[in-house]
Amino acid sequence: MAREAYHKALKDVQDEVIKMADRVGKALKDSIEALKQRDLETSKRIIREDIVINKMRFDIEDKCLLLIATQQPMAVDLRILAAVINIITDLERIGDHAEGIAKINIAIGEDSLVKPLVDIPKMGEKGLSMLERCMKAFVDRDIESARQICNEDDEVDALYDQIYGELLLIMIENPKTIQGATYLIWTAHNLERTADRVTNIAERIVFMVTGKMEEMNVSKY
Amino acid sequence: MAFKIKEVSAFYGGKQAVKSVSLAIQARSVTAIIGPSGCGKSTFIRCLNRMNDLVPMFRLEGEILYNGTNIYSRDLDITEVRRRIGMVFQKPNPFPKSIYENAAYGLRIQGISKKGTLDKVVEESLKKAALWEEVRDRLNTSALALSGGQQQRLCIARAIATQPEVILFDEPCSALDPIATAKVEDLITALKKEYTVIIVTHNMQQAARVSDFTGFFMMGELIEFDITKKIFTAPSNKLTEDYITGRFG
Numbered sequence: 001m002a003r004e005a006y007h008k009a010l011k012d013v014q015d016e017v018i019k020m021a022d023r024v025g026k027a028l029k030d031s032i033e034a035l036k037q038r039d040l041e042t043s044k045r046i047i048r049e050d051i052v053i054n055k056m057r058f059d060i061e062d063k064c065l066l067l068i069a070t071q072q073p074m075a076v077d078l079r080i081l082a083a084v085i086n087i088i089t090d091l092e093r094i095g096d097h098a099e100g101i102a103k104i105n106i107a108i109g110e111d112s113l114v115k116p117l118v119d120i121p122k123m124g125e126k127g128l129s130m131l132e133r134c135m136k137a138f139v140d141r142d143i144e145s146a147r148q149i150c151n152e153d154d155e156v157d158a159l160y161d162q163i164y165g166e167l168l169l170i171m172i173e174n175p176k177t178i179q180g181a182t183y184l185i186w187t188a189h190n191l192e193r194t195a196d197r198v199t200n201i202a203e204r205i206v207f208m209v210t211g212k213m214e215e216m217n218v219s220k221y
Numbered sequence: 222m223a224f225k226i227k228e229v230s231a232f233y234g235g236k237q238a239v240k241s242v243s244l245a246i247q248a249r250s251v252t253a254i255i256g257p258s259g260c261g262k263s264t265f266i267r268c269l270n271r272m273n274d275l276v277p278m279f280r281l282e283g284e285i286l287y288n289g290t291n292i293y294s295r296d297l298d299i300t301e302v303r304r305r306i307g308m309v310f311q312k313p314n315p316f317p318k319s320i321y322e323n324a325a326y327g328l329r330i331q332g333i334s335k336k337g338t339l340d341k342v343v344e345e346s347l348k349k350a351a352l353w354e355e356v357r358d359r360l361n362t363s364a365l366a367l368s369g370g371q372q373q374r375l376c377i378a379r380a381i382a383t384q385p386e387v388i389l390f391d392e393p394c395s396a397l398d399p400i401a402t403a404k405v406e407d408l409i410t411a412l413k414k415e416y417t418v419i420i421v422t423h424n425m426q427q428a429a430r431v432s433d434f435t436g437f438f439m440m441g442e443l444i445e446f447d448i449t450k451k452i453f454t455a456p457s458n459k460l461t462e463d464y465i466t467g468r469f470g
Contacts, residue, residue: 003467072426074453074465211455 006071010080013063014138017084017091020056021135024091025128027053027098028194032124035105035187036117043102053095057088076208083208087138090197090204094131097190097197104183104190114170114180123159123191126152130198137202143209146202150216156195163188223248223387223417224269229283231264231273238264240441241283246434248386251409251418253428253449256438257464262421265438266389269419270306271299287387304331307385311392313372315364315379320347320356323364323375327383342382349415350378351408370401377408381416388412390420394427406431425465429453437461 027046034042064081067073073081130149137145167181167188199217207213224246231239239261246252254262264273271292273279285292292302304327315323322329324343333339343360347353352374356367364375373393380388390409394402409431412418422428428435428449435452437444437460445458456462463469 002469006467074425074429075456075462077466078454 003071006067009063009067009071010073010077013060013067013084014080016056016060016063017087018135018139020053020060020088020091021131023053023056024095024098025131027095028101028124028131029128031098031101031105032121032191035101035108036121038105038108038113040106040109043105046102047099047106050095050099053092057092060088061085079208079211083204086204087201090200094194094197097194100190101187104187108180108183111180114177114184115166119159119163119166120184120187120191123156123163123188123195126156126159127191127194127198130156130195131201134198134201134205138205138208141205141209143206146205147216149202150199153195153199153217156192160188160192222246223287225284225286225289226269227284227286229265229268229281229285231261231268232278232280232282233264233276234278238441239268242438242443243283244436244443244446246417246419248417249413249415250433251413251420251431252434252436253432254419254421254436254438255423255425255428255465256444257469258423260438261441262438263391266391266419266421267308269387269389270303270308272303272308274299304383305385306387306389307380307383308389308391309373309376309380309393312396313369313376315367315372315375317363317365319361320364320367320375321360324378324382326379331383343378346378346382347375349381349412350374351404351411352378368401370397370404373397373401373405374408377405377412381412385416387417387419390418390422392421392423395423402427425453437464439464 027049030042031046033039034046064085068078068081130152133145134149136142137149164185167185171178171181203214203216206216222245226242226244226246228241228243229239230237230241242265254266256262267273268281268285269292273281281293287302287306290297292306316326318326321343324346325339328339328342344353347356352371355371364372367375373396377388377393393409394405397405406427409418409420413433420428420432432449434446435449436446437452437456437458439460445452445456445461447457451457452461453465456465
């Protein structure tokens with residue numbers, strides 16, 4: 001009763017999740033780089049291409065539903081599919097956060113930034129590193145690494161607090177910066193939410209391996 | 222607990238079919254036994270009402286306590302054991318008699334012949350087996366004229382008529398179409414309010430749908446026994462997981 005076609009389809013679904021995560025990671029990286037470089041063309045491309053990420057999500061979801069309907073997956077297979085359906089939702093939302101940053105860049109347009117970007121790229125790098133390691137943990141079924149990633153969410157939250165505080169001071173000192181500073185707060189907020197989404201993915205990986213849902217790091221935001 | 226099974230081993234001559242199985246079966250629940258062909262699941266369930274006694278060279282070690290009494294003790298009436306612990310088989314096997322006589326058969330061999338009593342039990346049993354509405358106006362026609370699914374429900378009615386406490390099902394749906402299967406599954410779910418049900422099935426979805434507890438057998442051993450939800454979502458044993466996800470079998 002070895003079910004080769006079924007297990008190949010199950011593996012294909014997981015490979016597609018990795019491809020989707022790669023694409024989402026690239027959108028995130030490019031969105032911050034474009035903001036830093038004031039590169040509006042790249043931001044426009046990110047917005048245009050978000051539809052590809054959304055389509056990948058629906059394609060993977062379709063495949064999961066088809067496998068559930070036709071193959072009656074059980075035990076770890078069922079948990080993989082349940083986890084995948086949740087993971088792709090979070091990946092798609094991270095894609096939206098990248099798109100959000102691209103839109104902010106376009107809204108800032110030709111204006112200069114109210115402060116040099118230091119901590120925002122740091123937040124981005126941290127979030128991206130969490131995402132990449134999370135997807136590695138997904139492939140390796142590495143629950144220790146998944147738990148560790150959840151703990152790192154606090155570092156991103158701390159960076160957000162710091163950025164928020166700095167930008168608030170800038171606005172108090174010079175009300176003309178309110179619009180520009182608000183844009184940067186929104187950017188930081190998108191990155192803070194990105195790290196939360198990665199935490200969700202890590203929780204699903206733990207569920208996939210152990211069968212237990214654990215709330216691993218409750219964000220204060 | 223309805224059954225307490227302690228280190229039961231079953232042998233056909235020199236061949237050991239069940240290896241030191243211990244488990245407890247809860248009353249008024251459905252317990253499913255799953256496992257690959259030849260794993261000893263049918264032999265095991267047949268030990269529970271001494272059906273294997275009919276097999277030459279059969280031998281059993283260990284203890285099977287039903288409500289605290291060892292069903293293999295010598296002073297026990299084997300017919301009474303089988304009355305209390307009824308069985309429904311893989312292939313519907315109605316007798317070549319009328320629907321009424323099939324349902325009344327168990328009572329007749331107990332010497333009950335009063336028409337009023339028989340009528341009442343036949344109707345009640347057919348109702349419990351969810352067959353009454355389909356056959357009430359043709360009780361005297363041959364049971365063999367019924368469809369396979371109806372025949373199987375008639376066999377369930379026949380088993381219920383003697384007022385058993387436990388019903389053992391050995392692959393009850395393997396010869397039935399999906400609609401008849403769904404009816405028998407609904408019936409099993411309804412029966413557990415009054416009876417202890419133990420079902421051997423090849424169909425893992427069926428085990429997942431109808432049972433409260435599931436035991437996984439392999440090569441005569443009970444590999445894992447747990448609540449059904451746990452077995453089918455997060456089994457503890459790798460062998461169970463590999464079997465139910467189709468990685469071997």
